[in-house]
C-alpha cells in the first residue's frame with residue numbers, strides 16, 4: 326500500500342498529574358509528584374521514539390494532530406512539552422499545519438507560561454473552566470474562581486492563542502437553569518473559539534456524592550437538565566457558534582481536528598498511562614498505573630495491557646455509534662463502501678421508532694440525530710452495540 330492510502334493519524338499524550346483531585350473526577354490521574362513526573366516524561370519520549378521507529382506497537386506513520394490531555398497537562402513545564410513535540414516531529418511524519426492542543430487549568434497558567442507553550446509548538450488551548458460562578462466552582466472543589474478563569478482566557482489571547490476552547494459543566498449541585506445560563510452568557514462574552522459542554526456525571530464512589538448528601542445539595546430535575554442543554558445550544562448558535570457534535574460548539578473553522586478523528590472512524594496513537602490507540606482495526610489499551618507504565622518503558626516491555634483486534638461488525642457498530650454524535654450525522658454510502666453493509670437494511674427496523682419519534686432523521690444517504698434526539702442519544706446508539 327502506498328503511503329498516500331494510509332490514514333493520517335492523531336497523537337494523544339496523556340499527562341496524569343493534578344495539583345489537587347476534584348471531588349467528581351473519574352479520570353486517570355493522581356497527585357503531582359515531581360520525581361515521578363520527570364521519569365514519566367523520559368518514558369513518554371522513549372515510547373514515542375520507539376513507536377515511531379516501529380519497535381513498539383502500533384508503529385508510527387503520518388500524523389496531523391497532537392493532543393495533550395489529562396490530568397492537567399499544564400503541570401508539565403513548557404520545555405517538557407517542547408521536548409515531547411520535537412520527539413513527535415522526529416518519530417512521525419507530522420503535517421506542517423498540525424493542530425497541537427494542550428489542556429490547561431486556569432490555576433496553573435499565566436501569560437508568560439502560555440507564551441512559552443506557544444513557543445513549544447502548542448497552537449490550541451483547552452481551558453478547564455467548568456463554571457463562571459464561584460459558588461459552583463467551590464462545590465466542585467476546583468482550585469480557581471471565575472475571575473481567574475476569565476483571566477486565563479484573556480492571558481491566552483495576549484500570549485497569541487487564536488484557537489481557544491473552554492469546558493463548561495452543567496447540571497451541577499444546586500445549579501438552577503438561570504445560573505447555568507449565567508456561565509453560558511459569560512462564555513459567549515469572553516468569546517472562545519470552541520466550547521465543550523458536559524453534563525456532570527456522578528460516578529458511584531465520587532466524594533462529591535457524599536458531600537451532596539451531607540450538605541443536602543441537589544441536582545435540578547431531568548427536565549431542567551434538558552432545558553439547560555437546549556437553551557445553551559441556542560445561545561451559542563445565536564452568538565455565531567455552530568454545534569458540530571452532541572457536546573461541542575465551534576466558530577467556523579475551529580472544530581477540534583483531533584477529536585474529529587474519534588468521531589469519524591479515524592485512527593490515533595495514544596501515549597502514556599491508560600491511553601488507548603486504534604490502528605488498522607486493532608484497539609490497544611495501556612496500563613492505567615503511572616508507575617507501571619514508567620516501569621514497563623524502563624524495562625523495555627510492552628505498555629499495553631489489552632490488544633484487541635475488532636471484528637468488522639464491531640468496527641461498523643463503533644463507527645456508527647461515534648459518527649452519530651456529529652450534527653451532520655453519518656453518510657450511509659461511505660459506510661456501505663467501507664464495510665460492505667447496507668446500514669438501513671441491517672438496523673432500520675430498530676431505528677424506525679426513533680425516526681417516528683422525531684429523534685432521528687433518515688434523509689437519502691444521511692442518518693443524523695435531531696437536537697431532541699441528542700438528549701436520548703444513548704438509547705439510539707444502543708442499537709449499534
Ligand code: SF4
Nearest residue numbers: 343346347350395396
Ligand atoms: S483537574 Fe481535571 S483531571 Fe484533575 S482531578 Fe480535577 S477534573 Fe480530574
